[in-house]
Amino acid sequence: MHAAAQQCLPLPAQAPPRRWWNGPVVQHPAGSNAPGAGPMQRQTVLTWTWVGAWWLLTGLIWTGQMHEAFSGQVGWPTLLRTEMAKAALWIPFTLLLFWCVQRHPIERGSMLRSLGWLSLAVLGIIAARALCTAAFNPWVGWYTQLPGWPALLRSSFLGNLLTAWMIVGVAHALLFAQRDRLRQQQQAELQSQLSQARFEALAARLDPHFLFNALHSISEVMHRDVGAADRMVVGLGGLLRQSIDGGATQHSTLGDQIELIEDYVGIEQVRLGSRLRFELDVDESLSPAVVPRLLLQPLVENAIRYAVAPRTQPGRIRVSARRQDHRLRLEVSDDGDAQAAAPPGHGVGLASAQARLRHLYGEDFGFDVAATPGGGTCVRIDLPLRVEAAA
Numbered sequence: 001m002h003a004a005a006q007q008c009l010p011l012p013a014q015a016p017p018r019r020w021w022n023g024p025v026v027q028h029p030a031g032s033n034a035p036g037a038g039p040m041q042r043q044t045v046l047t048w049t050w051v052g053a054w055w056l057l058t059g060l061i062w063t064g065q066m067h068e069a070f071s072g073q074v075g076w077p078t079l080l081r082t083e084m085a086k087a088a089l090w091i092p093f094t095l096l097l098f099w100c101v102q103r104h105p106i107e108r109g110s111m112l113r114s115l116g117w118l119s120l121a122v123l124g125i126i127a128a129r130a131l132c133t134a135a136f137n138p139w140v141g142w143y144t145q146l147p148g149w150p151a152l153l154r155s156s157f158l159g160n161l162l163t164a165w166m167i168v169g170v171a172h173a174l175l176f177a178q179r180d181r182l183r184q185q186q187q188a189e190l191q192s193q194l195s196q197a198r199f200e201a202l203a204a205r206l207d208p209h210f211l212f213n214a215l216h217s218i219s220e221v222m223h224r225d226v227g228a229a230d231r232m233v234v235g236l237g238g239l240l241r242q243s244i245d246g247g248a249t250q251h252s253t254l255g256d257q258i259e260l261i262e263d264y265v266g267i268e269q270v271r272l273g274s275r276l277r278f279e280l281d282v283d284e285s286l287s288p289a290v291v292p293r294l295l296l297q298p299l300v301e302n303a304i305r306y307a308v309a310p311r312t313q314p315g316r317i318r319v320s321a322r323r324q325d326h327r328l329r330l331e332v333s334d335d336g337d338a339q340a341a342a343p344p345g346h347g348v349g350l351a352s353a354q355a356r357l358r359h360l361y362g363e364d365f366g367f368d369v370a371a372t373p374g375g376g377t378c379v380r381i382d383l384p385l386r387v388e389a390a391a
Helices: 039-071 076-088 088-105 110-142 149-222 224-243 256-275 296-308 347-362
Strands: 251-253 276-280 290-292 317-325 326-333 368-373 377-384
Touching: 039 076, 039 088, 039 368, 076 088, 076 110, 076 368, 088 110, 088 149, 110 149, 149 224, 149 256, 224 256, 256 276, 256 290, 256 296, 256 317, 290 347, 296 326, 296 347, 296 377, 347 368, 347 377
Parallel strands: 276 317
Antiparallel strands: 251 290, 317 326, 326 377, 368 377
């Protein structure tokens, strides 16, 4: 082969796309779950595939460049054989350097030690590559006359040194990018767990409050009407079943919420008799609409407690739901004394409702407690309209 071809240096490999590295370079932070054998095997195969494809492309580029350099004096078959073989030699050495970077990354606290280990690895790979060149030269034909070991090592030292350190740099970039992705994933998982814990804490505050009020109502009725108290116990059982069935979820449908309210109002009507009048104005097409679990029942309970129970005259509670463009408007109103009603922000029902809405929707919700023109209080809630997908 021409003398110039014997001394040609490998072109620096460009950094491959960041997304392709999913293999051994990954270090899992302490406490994280390492992938199982199956995913690790797939990642290893994927890594080998991408590294092989990268060096195949690099070999083709080298072949084209050498063909231009020799102005066609050296045939394509010879150039393909020599340049593709030269690129193929880098495949195992690339993976070895990735493994070395995984074991000894250059980072704060171990920089000098890692630099020492990686320098030894680079020098060892340069020597090993020279040995491979000498071993495979009879079949590949890089040299028409193989030079001695010192000359062979010296002729390729600088190019191999630059290429090896470039691979080390790429491996570090991919390692740190993967660590960053893992860190972001863990932060997202922790944030999700924290949000779920906060929601469960709010629900835990709400459910005992609801149960206490229901039991108190049953206790009052039991002294004067055992049959009515028995019906209230049955209704309470249904309420508790609904509450427990949905306890692991943050949302339910509006239809389920209305059913829960009707059961609860049924219990309270046994206790309050004709003093409690309940009106429901809900568009049936909104039944699949998704709303936070236990959102409306505490508001109805709050209205009964402050607007109806203290009065001797009949009191009215009204629940309505309307669609407004792509929003859901919910209202719980009463005709009691607005001055006697619990002020906004007080009471478990109002406080929990606002806290859970802020947790679930951020700032994309409306919550307003206001006096009505004819006397009484109205709680208005404005939410994004979302419909539960059909099973």
